[in-house]
Amino acid sequence: MTALATAAPALDLRTRFYDELDPLLDAYPDVDVVLAVIGSGYMGRAIERHPGRVIDVGIREQALIGVAGGLALAGRRPIVHTFASFLVERPYEQVKLDLGHQDVGAVLVSAGASYDVSAGGRTHQAPADVALISALPGWTVHVPGHADEVAELLHREAAGTGRVYLRLSGQRNSRPHPVDGRLHLVRDGAGAGGEHGPLVVAVGPMLETVLVATADLPVRVAWTATPHPLDAEGLRALAGPAPVLAVVTPYLEGTGAGEVAAALVDRPSRVLHVGVPGETELRRYGTPRDHAAAHGLDAAGVRRRVAAFLG
Template sequence: MRTTFVNELMKLAEKDERIVLITGDMGFSMFEKFKEKFPDRYYNAGIAEQNMVGMAAGLALRGKKPYVYSIIPFLIMRSYEQVRVDVCYHELDVKFIGSGGGVSYGHLGATHHATEDINLMRGLPNIEIIAPGDPYEAKNAVDKSYLNKKPTYIRLSKNKDPFLHKNLKDEDFEIGKAICMKKSGNIAIIATSNMLNQAVEVSNELDNLGIKNSLYSFHTIKPMDKETLDKIFKNYKYIVTMEEHNIIGGLYGAIMEEYGKGVINDYSIEKVLPIAINDKFSHHVGDQNNIRKYFGIDKDSVINKIKEILK
């Protein structure tokens, strides 16, 4: 997804000289072409993320369109006050591009994990949050968010993500509108960000087991697609949410805020199963798949949990 972001930003920058790219000493081997082609529109702010966001706010106030890139914990958490006060409070046209969603940087430990970022950003007024699940969604997140003038947070994983939407056109993507990838049975799987690929694998395996299911990609966390959610809650008995994020404040949290226990009782829902990281840090050393297994959000664990609620 990172390569997709850079490629799309290059195309946009060729058309719009207001676009500037600011990085916090990150993106080496990624931004060389941008720097070479637009040397006066590329800034390396160094390991000074608070200053980096302040720079972006100042540039936006002067009519520029800043794109700010770094690893998510450094981009969002280290500079949270500046994101809140300098950008969101003033509703500035700044795009935050965060790399390493969830436990993508697994072996680097909890300091580099991004498992609370959606929660943090959802609490800020005026900002949109897009969490692409594949390069198609990443491309369109960059292209479609360019058209608005709102603060926007785009949560990327790393690279080498497979294309999951092979038959969709760019015009099929809309910020704030979920994508129905398949529709069958009385189980709805709702996935976001870098859990979408695993959700596809889970869905296919359930089919092989004779358990029919539907699959939805909720690439936009804010604004939430309430229209599609309402249809899901009306038409399915079981709902499974899948995210590589703390169970608090992410996809599951956003849905349950809208459809709390009292509201769920008005529907025919028997169970909402959250697949997320329990409210804890990871002290487990390993790669992304290894840590997913540790937290019980890997493919096999998810399938077993779904089979359990169907008993």
């Protein structure tokens, strides 16, 4: 495998989110930020300049979503933030009812991703978050891979009305890519069987891992920061009439498989899903890099899976 040339290190996605809050509150007077302690220490300027608009409910994650639902019913645009396991898994009933069933909008912004907070143990890990949110009607899921993408998505969705999940990760790409909801071809078909040769779709911060992993494999590589709803039209155009396709995600393996199958329902296809395995659970701490290697989500692991799939 060859090393991927990179630019200067990209700003951490979570740091960029905190940095954007003060100008965001300036720009959108109907926006409020709702916290459950996590992140409050990084929002001093926003709290000072916008009194009453950064609301910390304490370590009460069900109330976190309930308060957001109440704000939305009152015509406000809540941005809700904590670790993914406390934002999606713990208050899932409130996400389903207080936002979804009430048919009101909010922007849920998580941190921690699947195993970024590996030292925090299983309580701080949430590889199933995207699958859970995607199971509820009316949600859009963004999984950015660069700090600039975070800023663009955050401002766009603050100005909107929908239900949005913005997933932030410690893993990141060295440069930004378009965040228009579409699939974008990053590596073309040269040496990969032409324009409809095997295709690997990387989601969010997995792009550069996938590019390194497949550098010597006969595949094309596409990317998206919005896996749900899936760009079905774009997938059909890139996949061709008899798709050979691998989808690499930084969360639960097979998340989105139904959308991929629906997009290709009329075409004979072979599809591999690579992500955090659902049938195993690590019971050791380690670093995020250790977890990625153990789950086969480092470059070597992704290459093994894709190469075996290609045969």
